[in-house]
Amino acid sequence: MSGETASGDDRVLPFQAEGLDVRGRVVRLGPAVDTILRRHDYPEPVARALAEATALCLLLGTTLKFDGRFILQTRTDGPVRMLVVDFQAPDRVRACATFDAAAVAAAVAAGRTGTVELLGAGHLAMTIDQGPDMSRYQGVVALEGESLEAAADQYFRQSEQIPTRVRLAVAESFAAGEGPAWRAGGMMIQFLPAVPERMRQADLPPGDVPEGADLAAPAEDDAWVEAKLLLGTVEDHELTDPTVTSEDLLYRLFHERGVRVFESQPIVEKCRCSREAVTGMLRNFSTAERRDMVADDGSIVVTCEFCNTRYEFDPPAVEALLAA
Template sequence: MTETLSGLGQFDFAGDDHVVPFQVEGLDVRGRAVQLGPMLDAILERHNYPLPVARLVAETVVLTVLLGTSLKFEGKLIIQTKGNGPVDLVVADFSTPDRVRAYARYNEEALSIAEQNGLTQPQHLLGEGILAFTIDQGAHMQRYQGIVPLDGASLEEIAGVYFRQSEQIPTKVRLGVAELLDRDENGKPRHRWRAGGMVAQFLPETLERMRQPDLPGGDGDAADDDADFEVDDLWGEASVMVQTIDADELTDPTVGTERLLYRLFHERGVKVYPPQAVYDKCSCSRERLRDVLASLSQEDIDHTVEDGMVSVTCEFCSTTYRFEATEVRPQ
């Protein structure tokens, strides 16, 4: 049966690499959804990560894009994990209005052992540690940082805890990643990455309806008995709907963001807003790196000089910048 999407609004379909804000008035829910294709492909291709690491980076990029595009000011959102697992560091940041970059650091030997034992889910790769959400509004504004523990939960669950702790907003997050193997126009095999995600938040006019049972204290304390706690009926309905989304639906280009939103919420009156494009763009520059090098000591500079040149490669975009040693000598 052909789906009728006229109720979604008067906009063309967003397609890949465009975040779609939406509102479901019948459920008091607002959110954002996205499918990433060429932009994500470009980020992962330049690093040539092992497959489990690539999947983890892809999930982090989707989460960063969904949250970063909600910023109402000029600035940056940084999502960073630090753990004791095979992938000890993942960083993704979104710079307004549309720039995304990401990077991961991993231990090859530890990753190989994890793969041999089938421990390749994000929670296995990250181990125990922290997930930090940092909002940077510029040089003259104080940074805001929220930190939640990496405790064996998925990135979806951890993001929900972050919103519940920092903003007291009931939030549901879904993330999906797909690896595609097909052929190009010339018949040659090619490998592509796709990812998708959705964040839905309960924002009723009466804030009391947003209440949720308390979280445990974190020192072994048990949560208060919430057996009798009543979740708002509308948020309970919305949560179940979002939870039913399959990873295939999030990443399938034949479904698309608007069609997925229609499938989930059309009976409750879903409305979409103009999409926001996101791009693979690094914020590094020759000038910035030169300033960083110039701040180092003479001894540190001397250790990096080779044939009278200093070379620096950006960990995010893999661009290599070369400087004459005299350009970066400390003043």
């Protein structure tokens, strides 16, 4: 194994297993994801779902080769209505969840606390925003009882035709003398051989196939089969244990085939909201609409959904500012 060893908490480590024609990334989140989740005091299963989504967003978003945003968002009919993770390249992330508290409590009482059960049916959207002068790109994949891992695999199969596998894990750690802290981790591998024909996958089922018809799938490349089997051996604790570094894990998996790591990317939890941005948002409302926002104490209060920062405005001052 060669390359810069700079892994640890709140970092994404790119790697390449050359003997298997595989490239990938490992993400490990500690204080960043814990700050996001503790700030909102989410119920445990909601926190786990949002932590999974955050790890997935960073595995995908850190592949951007430009300064832009990668936004991962679910909209579903389950107890957790929406997950939003907003990654601003090269290193900033923020995230939030919208959920039905009563429905989540009922799901917990019934033992249905997995991410798949909490999300229900809907879709997962991934948006690349390169700024106001560039068009947005959005890919959407259905969520119909699939995990976020499976949805990501399906997305790459449909839109990129790149064989991909993702593993995600979330845990609470309990350090001596400290309270519990959330951790999350993930690994993504992609099969990228020099010869494109080796990447062939089974076609998506056509709509006019007779019921019961046997569709022969093309044989998968032996290297990709081996890579998937190796990823399948990864335990959740290996992705979240702070004593197991990303390099250690990659060596365990791929040392017989050879693995090379590259410079890791640090991740910071940081919201993009500001008083100036909120003032600009208020400009989008009419004077009558802003008047309706005035609370009983005579102020306008706006709370950021991501970081819970509270912005308080004096209505006459707002009108004078916006009229200037």
